[in-house]
Amino acid sequence: MPLMDYTELIDFLDNKKFGRIIEKLPQDFLTAFNHGDFDGWVSALQELPDISPTSWDLQEGVRIGEAGQCNDGQREQLKRALLKLQPWRKGPFDMFGLDMDTEWRSDWKWDRLKDHISPLENRNVLDIGCGNGYHCWRMAGAGARFVLGVDSHLLFTMQYWAIRHFLKEPPVFVVPLALEDLPAELNSFDSVFSMGVLYHRRSPFGHLYGLKDCLRHGGELILETLVIEGRKGMTLVPQGRYARMPNVWFLPSCDTLHEWLKKVGFSNIRLVDVTKTSVEEQRTTAWMNFESLPEALGKDSPGITIESYPAPMRAIFVAEKP
């Protein structure tokens, strides 16, 4: 398979209700996105060993192949190539016995939501801000017919291609686009996920309307975002950074977010989980060696961030487009 070839995605989209997405895809990926560290990332993909997994599991986690399929030399080659695509934030991945212990235990987020959403069997699913696509693989593992992940950060698409290099079968695709790049009024996906994105948007209502636009009538939104404790109407707008992140705009209380979803026209709105992010769930590892959550919290008061805001707490809402 040529590098980063979206032919299969285009074939899949052809004649579908959401086929207009094809117009937004680059004709020639290698030319369109040749900037930044792109050349280094491409050579990392080229250095991946050619091994076909004899088995994989996307239900209990993301496991591709088995340790016995790889000799030590191949596993070292695999590790070296994958490390060139650092930082690996979302995971973990088990690649032929290589344990990719990423910054986030993204499997914990999946565990918190999986029993609260409509079964994904045979559904067309869109994951906005999917990162490297970790949850997209889990969605396929849960039976989705087709999963499209969209993320505006190119490196994460390159990480997706590193995984896709080995796992060619389930129809899971990640493209380096933003929600705003998608054609208007797709009105077609059965489930749309937006996890960890809303607080990065300057216009939270623009984001919520954009998500609603992608859903068919009766389709389901799964929204995960940072929240604060507090009553209806309360929203934190951090000045400067929040937990060391420069691009955080709105942290509503759960009751406020419920109102926002209602205002945008969602129905059957349910808050299914609220969890404080722990330093076991987000931390520095061998696959992400920058500072992480522990360094963003007060040393003697881990309940607040180093900027004196409430420490990260995340809520998951499920809602329907009428």
Ligand SMILES: C[S@@+](CC[C@H](N)C(=O)[O-])C[C@H]1O[C@@H](n2cnc3c(N)ncnc32)[C@H](O)[C@@H]1O
């Ligand atoms: C905190 S990460 C969350 C990743 C994953 N969804 C998860 O929950 O683990 C947020 C991601 O959203 C992406 N992002 C931010 N704004 C976006 C937009 N408008 N459209 C698509 N992706 C966006 C960022 O590049 C980043 O990878």
